[in-house]
Amino acid sequence: MNGKEDSVIERLRSYLKIPSVHPDVDYSGCVKFLQDQAKSLGLPVAVYEFVPKKPVVIITCKGLQPELPSILLNSHMDVVPVYEEHWTHPPFEAVISKDGWIYARGAQDMKSIGMMHLEAVRSLRKSGSPLRRTVHISFVPDEEIGGVDGMKKFSESPEFKALNIGFALDESIPSGSANEVLAYNGERIFRAIKVTCRGEPGHGSLLNTNTAGEKVHYIINKFSQFRESERKKLEYGKAIGDVITVNLTIMEGGVQFNVLPESLSVSFDMRIPPDADLDYIEYMIQSWCKEAGSDVSFEYHVKNPHVNSTKIDGSVPFWTAIEAAASDLKIKINTVTSAGATDARYVRLQGIPAINFSPILNVPMLLHAHDERIHIDSYRRGIEIMTRVVKEVANV
Incomplete structure (x- = not known):
């Protein structure tokens, strides 16, 4: 099976082919790609540079009740370096193997998740599903080197506060299971x-x-x-x-x-x-x-300061909505404290509940590894799950 003629897969491949790799990342290709995606969706896009050459891209889908606290779907544009000689396929060509695997740096961490966010909004708009809350899709720089010039500065800015965010989704890790997502409600310090x-x-x-x-x-x-x-x-x-x-x-x-x-x-x-x-x-x-x-x-x-974990005791209605969506999809969510660090900590530090959630199922965990890859079937399934989750949290 391959996805060369599939526009959904081709959009992912186009993003993966942009070598936004450390050190000395050039984000201009990512910004241009995301601006084109916003145009194709008919959605407004804003680009901020809180640090020169460190752009933050925000695509906004306005809800029926924009006065309500909004939803943030966050991902990072940067990827870690590669040892190309150890890869089966070139890491920035997004080759699809005969058995349906897309080989690329960022296939799991985390360009695929950023595209799932976009594809979820694309699917909901195409189906005419109304969303009560405004959804902001953010793409930030430098997460892989600590996020200081990316999400940290963004989260402390007036522009961030003006988004009136009530809940955020960010990255976790892929699952080797076909029906269990590993989610994080907090991170170690x-x-x-x-x-x-x-x-x-x-x-x-x-x-x-x-x-x-x-x-x-x-x-x-x-x-x-x-x-x-x-x-x-x-x-x-x-x-x-x-x-x-x-x-x-x-x-x-x-x-x-x-x-x-x-x-x-x-x-x-x-x-x-924590x-x-x-x-x-x-x-x-x-x-x-x-x-x-x-x-x-x-x-x-x-x-780093202490950051409160997001409560999963029923007191955060957005989490309850995710659980309900997972139950309907017959997906189990295993919620733990993240061993590492993600940009979600900066969001939580602003007092905003955030859950790290990557619905990449039935694949080996290859974050930062040689031959990082995602199967096209797992990617499509991830979009289905993300679409349902976004719909539920945006309608809380």
Whole structure:
């Protein structure tokens, strides 16, 4: 099966062929493509640059009651780099294999989801289905490098506030199941921590005390022991999003093999569940530094704030609408805390409920991997699911 003559598939392929890849992304091709899509839909489009050459594209479908809080369907235009020699097909040609797979960077993360948002609105307009609420379809830059110049600045802008958003959808991950979608209602908090240990320099042939090496050894051991205690929670059935992950990522210091360094430092990537006690974790690290000896300190390279998860207890009617749509479609939703980070955290930080939802079913999870791909049947099914979900949340 192939989709070369299918306009729905061809629109996806056209978007996937645009190499909006890091580093030094050129978003102009994406903007032009999206402007053309808005024109074909007969919908207004706005392009903002809160940072030069970092465009945010907003396509708006006005609802019957535009005074109601609106719905935001968000996706990012950028994709991660590729190792092209390891791909079966060139990653920016969107080749369709004989068995129906579209090979392309962004096929799962997340140009396919952005196109599902557009195709859902296209389908609803074609069928004449009325929507009570206005739907804004946003395409933002730089999510893959933290979203600081993209969704973060957009979410803090007057232009964002003027959209009067009441609920948002963003990305999750594909599912290997034919009838289960993995959704996120929250994300872990990212903290990047650097511990610096200073000590007495000297000759490498001696056994001096109060060395930077002894202190950094103590720090690494404490972080490693804590990491192991969290890892064991996975063995008892906890999900990765519900534990604190700790990984040593950078080691710095030293000037010469036979010289005891005056300073050594180690950096750690920590991802913390939203229900963890952040003050206690900071106190714990401070205690380890004190125990390691004098002149040991730590600093944050990244200290993301706590962000409340979106409630799924029935108090958010948009979530209830998604559940109802899934039930009618005989789709199960498995809702967990995201292990990583998405642009939805910036939306939640504005006090707006958001759910990460990618209805890509029955495919291997290949985000950031070689041979990232989506099957045309899974893509079509995803559009069907997204269309029903958008219809339900826009009519809450």
